[in-house]
Amino acid sequence: MQMDAPFWDKEVETAERSRLEQIQLQRLRTTVGWALQTPFYKRKLSQVGINSPDDVASLRDLQRIPFTTKDDLRQSFPKGLLAVDMREVIRIHSSSGTTGIPTVIYFTRDDVENWTDLLARSIVGTGATAEDVFQNMMTYGLFTGGLGLHYGAERVGMTVIPIGGGNTKRQIQTMKDFQTTVLHITPSYLLHIHSRLGEDGIDRKDLALRKAFVGAEPHSENTRRKLQDLLRIDAYNSYGLSELNGPGVAFECVCRKDMHVWEDAYIPEIIHPDTGEVLKEGQEGELVLTNLVRRAMPILRYRTRDLAFLHPEGCDCGRTHRRLSRILGRTDDMLIINGVNVFPSQIEEKIMKIPEVATNYQIHVDKKGALDRLTVKVEIYPKLFLGEVSKLESLRDKIREELQASITISPVVELHEPGSLPVFEGKAKRVVDERPKD
Amino acid sequence: MKITQISVFLENRQGRLYDVCSLLGNNNVNIRALTIAETESFGVLRIVVDKSELAIRLLRDNHFVANFTDVIAIEVPDKPGGLASILKVLAENDVNIEYMYGFVEKFSDKALLVMRFEDTDFAQQILAKHNVRVVAEKDIEGL
Numbered sequence: 001m002q003m004d005a006p007f008w009d010k011e012v013e014t015a016e017r018s019r020l021e022q023i024q025l026q027r028l029r030t031t032v033g034w035a036l037q038t039p040f041y042k043r044k045l046s047q048v049g050i051n052s053p054d055d056v057a058s059l060r061d062l063q064r065i066p067f068t069t070k071d072d073l074r075q076s077f078p079k080g081l082l083a084v085d086m087r088e089v090i091r092i093h094s095s096s097g098t099t100g101i102p103t104v105i106y107f108t109r110d111d112v113e114n115w116t117d118l119l120a121r122s123i124v125g126t127g128a129t130a131e132d133v134f135q136n137m138m139t140y141g142l143f144t145g146g147l148g149l150h151y152g153a154e155r156v157g158m159t160v161i162p163i164g165g166g167n168t169k170r171q172i173q174t175m176k177d178f179q180t181t182v183l184h185i186t187p188s189y190l191l192h193i194h195s196r197l198g199e200d201g202i203d204r205k206d207l208a209l210r211k212a213f214v215g216a217e218p219h220s221e222n223t224r225r226k227l228q229d230l231l232r233i234d235a236y237n238s239y240g241l242s243e244l245n246g247p248g249v250a251f252e253c254v255c256r257k258d259m260h261v262w263e264d265a266y267i268p269e270i271i272h273p274d275t276g277e278v279l280k281e282g283q284e285g286e287l288v289l290t291n292l293v294r295r296a297m298p299i300l301r302y303r304t305r306d307l308a309f310l311h312p313e314g315c316d317c318g319r320t321h322r323r324l325s326r327i328l329g330r331t332d333d334m335l336i337i338n339g340v341n342v343f344p345s346q347i348e349e350k351i352m353k354i355p356e357v358a359t360n361y362q363i364h365v366d367k368k369g370a371l372d373r374l375t376v377k378v379e380i381y382p383k384l385f386l387g388e389v390s391k392l393e394s395l396r397d398k399i400r401e402e403l404q405a406s407i408t409i410s411p412v413v414e415l416h417e418p419g420s421l422p423v424f425e426g427k428a429k430r431v432v433d434e435r436p437k438d
Numbered sequence: 439m440k441i442t443q444i445s446v447f448l449e450n451r452q453g454r455l456y457d458v459c460s461l462l463g464n465n466n467v468n469i470r471a472l473t474i475a476e477t478e479s480f481g482v483l484r485i486v487v488d489k490s491e492l493a494i495r496l497l498r499d500n501h502f503v504a505n506f507t508d509v510i511a512i513e514v515p516d517k518p519g520g521l522a523s524i525l526k527v528l529a530e531n532d533v534n535i536e537y538m539y540g541f542v543e544k545f546s547d548k549a550l551l552v553m554r555f556e557d558t559d560f561a562q563q564i565l566a567k568h569n570v571r572v573v574a575e576k577d578i579e580g581l
Binding site: 380382385386387388389392393396412413414415416417418419420 | 443445447448449450451475477479480482484501502503504505506507
């Protein structure tokens with residue numbers, strides 16, 4: 001089967017390493033040129049003696065460039081990394097920051113075009129075609145997961161159902177009504193969907209599902225196997241982050257043996273998270289990405305905080321682009337709750353602004369059925385307790401609404417007595433994650 | 439004649455109500471009336487005790503979140519329609535009851551009820567005008 005594996009852009013996808021590196025160097029130089037038009041990179045690059053694209057002579061020069069972090073993006077909010085005039089920008093996406101300031105990403109028309117192409121390439125690489133009916137169950141809006149795949153699927157010519165996230169009954173009904181064949185979904189939501197099959201008289205046999213693109217949440221090989229066995233589908237892992245466009249950074253091909261990083265559009269590096277040293281191929285460390293085809297907002301050596309490793313070149317599908325392992329963990333305390341990135345610092349920032357709440361709190365994550373459940377436990381401030389239940393209930397609702405505004409998901413809020421939650425130094429230990437690690 | 443109710447915030451934790459009751463019991467505070475308002479994640483215990491000053495000091499010294507609320511205790515004829523006759527008076531005079539609950543025991547042939555009103559003073563006037571007997575704090579202490 002591998003020999004017949006379909007391609008979107010065969011020449012690029014199977015290009016020899018020397019050709020790929022040639023493309024990378026040329027695009028890196030262009031990208032450095034664009035980056036130098038931003039105050040942020042002008043300063044950062046001049047510190048290491050890079051003042052023009054000509055100062056990048058080989059791909060090895062990439063290692064001279066300092067890393068870019070999420071904090072850099074935050075401090076440059078909103079336009080410090082914008083390399084074009086706003087008139088050139090046709091789209092903005094955004095993701096949560098570690099505090100109240102979000103991360104914003106700009107796209108020119110060409111940027112959207114290139115991103116769309118990478119997703120079309122990713123989709124075709126899984127064996128999906130224009131014959132497929134594609135139910136996009138990721139959240140649309142500022143989150144890149146929804147619109148990214150939407151555009152890619154349309155380009156492939158699939159029949160796209162832009163249903164977005166949530167509303168399980170309607171999702172299942174829609175799968176039946178339109179005989180959906182391909183899903184884009186988080187692994188936990190797919191498990192949840194499975195648990196609800198049969199409820200309205202719609203069983204697996206009534207559905208035409210054959211593939212699912214599962215992303216936005218790290219998951220294990222066991223989880224993939226479980227999804228595939230339970231739903232009798234093929235599940236393809238997907239990786240991306242909004243800072244680097246969103247989905248389409250790396251995607252599994254028909255072989256389903258980890259994800260090809262599109263190396264003509266991104267340069268992946270694996271570094272030691274403490275020393276920053278670039279590690280050898282195959283060693284596990286933090287993934288660092290440089291985008292090569294984003295005009296509006298070039299980002300050089302972005303520290304993803306995701307732990308992974310790169311396989312050596314070569315895949316049965318014939319693609320030369322190296323494969324990225326599953327995400328094995330994080331180097332920071334970011335939580336992924338049903339596909340949504342949540343930083344404990346975002347929660348802390350909100351809680352501390354509410355006067356009725358004392359200073360201690362705890363963040364608790366567990367599973368309710370197949371889905372993640374986030375519980376925020378806060379201690380109430382004794383002097384503000386007047387004995388009324390309704391006041392406490394509205395306090396609880398207010399905390400929930402404030403948090404939802406910041407982290408986009410609605411947590412369970414629990415009120416506790418002062419002194420009842422464990423006291424810790426530092427925020428990391430305030431997080432109790434009881435989700436099973438499989 | 440208002441009496442003092444003590445409200446105690448209780449988080450949803452096993453044995454928390456026992457902690458309150460044993461603290462009061464060990465210090466010879468007697469609970470005369472009690473109710474719990476519960477939600478899915480916490481509860482508020484409302485009690486009327488014979489020594490409210492002592493009780494609140496004990497609770498706060500032991501790190502409970504507790505506060506006073508003014509309530510009114512009334513006598514209700516202990517027979518069918520007894521409560522209805524009083525509620526009728528209140529309803530006709532637009533007196534809103536936030537919540538109510540019964541005493542553990544009574545000290546005449548009438549039942550004793552704790553009532554919390556939106557406007558305690560106004561409720562008191564209406565009750566007095568219609569000759570509903572309101573119980574005083576010292577009556578509770580003597581119970």
